[in-house]
Amino acid sequence: xxxxYFASLREAVGRTxxxxxLPAGVTTVGDLRVHLAARGEGWQALAEGRNVRAALNxxxxxxxxxxxxxxxxxxxxxxxxx
Amino acid sequence: xxxxxxxxxxxxDPGTELAALSAGRRDVGALANFVGLVRDANxxxxxxxxxxxxxxxxxxxxxxxxxxxAGQRWTLLGVRVIHRVGRLEPGDRIxxxxxASAHRGDAFAACEFIMDYLKTxxxxxxxxxxxxxxxxxxxxxxxxxxxxxxxxxxxxG
Numbered sequence: 001x002x003x004x005y006f007a008s009l010r011e012a013v014g015r016t017x018x019x020x021x022l023p024a025g026v027t028t029v030g031d032l033r034v035h036l037a038a039r040g041e042g043w044q045a046l047a048e049g050r051n052v053r054a055a056l057n058x059x060x061x062x063x064x065x066x067x068x069x070x071x072x073x074x075x076x077x078x079x080x081x082x
Numbered sequence: 083x084x085x086x087x088x089x090x091x092x093x094x095d096p097g098t099e100l101a102a103l104s105a106g107r108r109d110v111g112a113l114a115n116f117v118g119l120v121r122d123a124n125x126x127x128x129x130x131x132x133x134x135x136x137x138x139x140x141x142x143x144x145x146x147x148x149x150x151x152a153g154q155r156w157t158l159l160g161v162r163v164i165h166r167v168g169r170l171e172p173g174d175r176i177x178x179x180x181x182a183s184a185h186r187g188d189a190f191a192a193c194e195f196i197m198d199y200l201k202t203x204x205x206x207x208x209x210x211x212x213x214x215x216x217x218x219x220x221x222x223x224x225x226x227x228x229x230x231x232x233x234x235x236x237x238x239g
Contacts, residue, residue: 004137006135006205007135007209007218008218051221055137055140055205058139058140059143060203074140076137077207077218077221078202078220078221079203079204079205079207079221080206080207080218080219080220081134081136081165081177081200081205081207081208082165082200082201082204082206082225
């Protein structure tokens, strides 16, 4: 799967995107977020309680959205366009 | 309904965009538009410039869905949305929404709806340059409530 990071979250984790094997035990976007947050340091920006939004295959979704190999998942702060 | 969406670095001419919405047509009775500009101050700080980031692919899709929803709620003849990305300075245009309809009610409402939804659902992020350094703009609760009132209006019928 492909994971992308935007804006302040991109800066916190120090990368724009990565290819990832679906980690064992990860079935939802929320699971993936917890898995990534456990990487430490900057990844804490994804930790529970932080204001993070997610997209699955380029659509905004909640934490309970199911993920599968081949999906594109993105994490980012609330949007501020316009 | 004709809909056209652009996410671009280049500036745009609101007059040209608006004129294009009714060019060669005799059924358009109302053209409403909104132009958003970069302000020189935000949250108590001076702003010397801002950089807009987006999610290529998803941003265009999200804008397309918002315009489609507007087309389902109101009777529209054409919609044009332009959102700029990259580095912009105070006074620069950021966003254009133009709506063509037979009547002003639909044009006004759809234009406002598209802006309210764009603010809360389209993946753009602003980073401001201020005297104290660069900072990411925080999302506003008032933008969420502005978008939410459309679903309340929908429920009332």
